Amino acid sequence: MxxxxxxxxxxxxxxxxxxxxxxxxxxxxxxxxxxxxxxxxxxxxxxxxxxxxxxxxxxxxxxxxxxxxIVSRARVNTTSLQRMVAPDGTSKQFEVDGWVLDRxxxxxxxxxxxxxxxxxxxxxxxxxxxxxxxxxxxxxxxxxxxxxxxxxxxxxxxxxxxxxxxxxxxxxxxRSKSDLAFCLYEVRDGVEVEPDVVEMYFGRRFAPGGYGWVIPHSAHRANVGVGSRLIYGSGARSRLHTFVHSSHASPKLGEGVAVARGGGLVPCGMxxxxxxxxxxxxxxxxxxxxxxxxxxxxxxxxxxxxxxxxxxxxxxxxxxxxxxxxxxxxxxxxxxxxGAYAIRRTYDVLFSRDVLLSVAMRLLSPIELKSVQQGRVWGVRMRLACALAGIVPPKC
Ligand SMILES: Cc1cc2nc3c(=O)[nH]c(=O)nc-3n(C[C@H](O)[C@H](O)[C@H](O)COP(=O)(O)OP(=O)(O)OC[C@H]3O[C@@H](n4cnc5c(N)ncnc54)[C@H](O)[C@@H]3O)c2cc1C
Known part of the structure; x- marks a missing residue:
């Protein structure tokens, strides 16, 4: 060399x-x-x-x-919808064409x-x-x-x-703990999921300050994980267990077995x-x-x-x-x-109580939810959701 x-x-x-x-x-x-x-x-x-x-x-x-x-040659599945499931179990979905990659x-x-x-x-x-x-x-x-x-x-x-x-x-x-998240996942075989739908689940029990996800590789295999910010303490393993076995996602996931595991830090600050x-x-x-x-x-x-x-x-x-x-x-x-950071700061308040997050998610239309997730929108209803949460929406 x-x-x-x-x-x-x-x-x-x-x-x-x-x-x-x-x-x-x-x-x-x-x-x-x-x-x-x-x-x-x-x-x-x-x-x-x-x-x-x-x-x-x-x-x-x-x-x-x-x-x-180049990256597209590593895809194992193609998805077309994203569903967001609130802590109270209600859900909204919107179209997002995605690839699931063999990383x-x-x-x-x-x-x-x-x-x-x-x-x-x-x-x-x-x-x-x-x-x-x-x-x-x-x-x-x-x-x-x-x-x-x-x-x-x-x-x-x-x-x-x-x-x-x-x-x-x-x-x-x-690096502030509040600007880092820890994510843990399993690839589970034997699950019963919709192969074209990526799901995000919200709830403090399994993902405080973050979310749980189901990313399908096929109808019977999915990457299933949780991510929480470090300020909410450790316990990723038990949160993942809760997500898999006692959340709104469990009926699809509980019967499966983990065939691979992984995890790591994700920066989520500026x-x-x-x-x-x-x-x-x-x-x-x-x-x-x-x-x-x-x-x-x-x-x-x-x-x-x-x-x-x-x-x-x-x-x-x-x-x-x-x-x-x-x-x-x-x-x-x-x-x-x-934009995404400003919205994440707002989530911080909404995430403090599951009921707030559920109400906010009910108020937003699927298209608004898509834009919010992408860090792009501050429409009237987002402002209302913020008002309900008692916060001033950040500028973005
Ligand atoms: C559990 C989890 C799930 C995720 N899921 C998604 C997802 O579905 N979609 C998405 O878009 N993003 C996802 N991300 C985020 C995504 O993986 C990262 O944003 C992306 O990989 C960043 O790429 P990078 O090249 O900056 O860093 P990395 O991919 O982290 O690459 C850094 C490389 O540097 C090497 N390295 C570190 N220190 C040293 C050193 N001292 N000397 C030599 N080499 C070193 C590491 O081994 C690593 O290979 C996820 C992250 C995690 C942790």
Whole structure:
């Protein structure tokens, strides 16, 4: 392995791999380091992705068609409806065309395309320490138990919600428990679900400050999980048990058996004030590029990664300003992130009592619920729901 690279990407998730592919295509020398022995595993994702035309409605994210077409080859199911079930059991549904992805395969496909573009992807290589100085960065890696040092003109931190790159470069100093959620899921066989309907269930008993989900792989297999914010304490395992065995979802799920399990942290706060230094960029979960109403981060990670790769390559090849990255991702993604965050803050109040949430969900039409979930709408009824909850709707 060479000791000097123009760009080193830390983390081989969607953000890092999109960044690596873009930068390598533009002609930069790119190394991707990934701490796990195999890209894509262990899986820490439920694998739901709205289809490209839905994403177009949601975000003005630039040019990720190619990434989405790669990702689409990992789909195991296609869905067309989303149902939201209130704590009192009433439900509303709206149309959302979605893909259910095999996330391990998705990351593998993205890694192959980054490698084809010329990036070197190095698994079992964990970043231990990052030091940035005048002419770039020095990275200390643990590669299969051996300490190695590499140098880079630019480092892209795409190393997830607890990003070392973000903390060691000083871009993120503190992560609040209120802006992180923990999600736990099982893939269950033998369930009886509608294969084209993704369901979100709300209720404090199993998902305080979050929701439970059923994402079908087929009529008899589904990814079933719960996500709750860290401020509501630990207990994800028992909440998942409650969701599966004693919630409105149980009649469909209880008979099944778990064939796989996974979990992980999801950032659900705002991105840091700055995501760029003279030699470091952060993208994806590392920079809280997430729709915080749902925790969905795949499309934003792909988009931010691509922009980071492009700006890093422009910098090392043509001397352009690295901080162009900051301007670009904010231009294309900030509206959606801010809108979702504002709505998540409102949820915080509604979530404090199941009855409030049930009333609010009754007040909203299915289309409004869809927009709220995407972080987009503040109609009259949303204001009424807020008024009922005794809160002033945040500006977005
Ligand atoms: C349980 C769960 C379910 C989810 N479900 C969905 C969903 O259905 N749809 C959706 O859109 N989003 C979902 N998300 C969120 C989504 O997975 C993330 O937003 C997305 O993966 C972010 O991509 P990323 O590349 O920024 O980070 P990640 O995918 O987290 O990738 C970061 C990579 O960096 C590596 N890494 C970390 N530290 C180091 C280090 N020091 N050195 C080297 N490598 C390192 C990690 O091993 C990892 O491979 C879910 C998240 C969780 C936890």
């Amino acid at each position: 060479s000791e000097r690279w123009q760009i080193v990407v830390v983390g081989a998730g969607p953000a890092g791999l999109a960044a690596a592919k873009m930068a390598a295509e533009m002609g930069a020398s790119v190394l991707v380091v990934e701490e796990h022995a195999r890209v894509g595993t262990p899986v820490q994702c439920a694998g739901f992705l709205p289809q490209p035309h839905e994403l177009e409605e949601l975000l003005s994210i630039p040019h990720i068609e190619e990434e989405l077409s 391990a395969r998705m990351d593998e496909l993205l890694a192959k395309s980054a490698a084809r573009a010329g990036a070197e992807v190095l698994p079992a290589a964990r970043l231990e320490r990052l030091a940035s100085g005048g002419s770039g960065c020095a990275l200390t890696l643990d590669v299969r138990g051996v300490r190695e040092c590499v140098k880079a003109q630019v480092v892209i931190g795409a190393d997830g919600p607890l990003s070392k790159v973000a903390s060691q470069s000083g871009l993120v100093r503190h 991105p840091p004030k700055c995501t760029c230094t003279d030699a470091v960029l952060i993208a994806g979960d590392a920079a809280s590029h997430v729709v915080s109403t749902t925790g969905g981060g795949i499309p934003l990670a792909l988009a931010a990664g691509r922009l980071a790769g492009m700006c890093a390559a422009e910098h090392v090849l043509h001397g352009r300003e690295l901080c162009e990255y900051e301007r670009l991702w904010r231009q294309h993604m900030l509206g959606c992130i801010e």
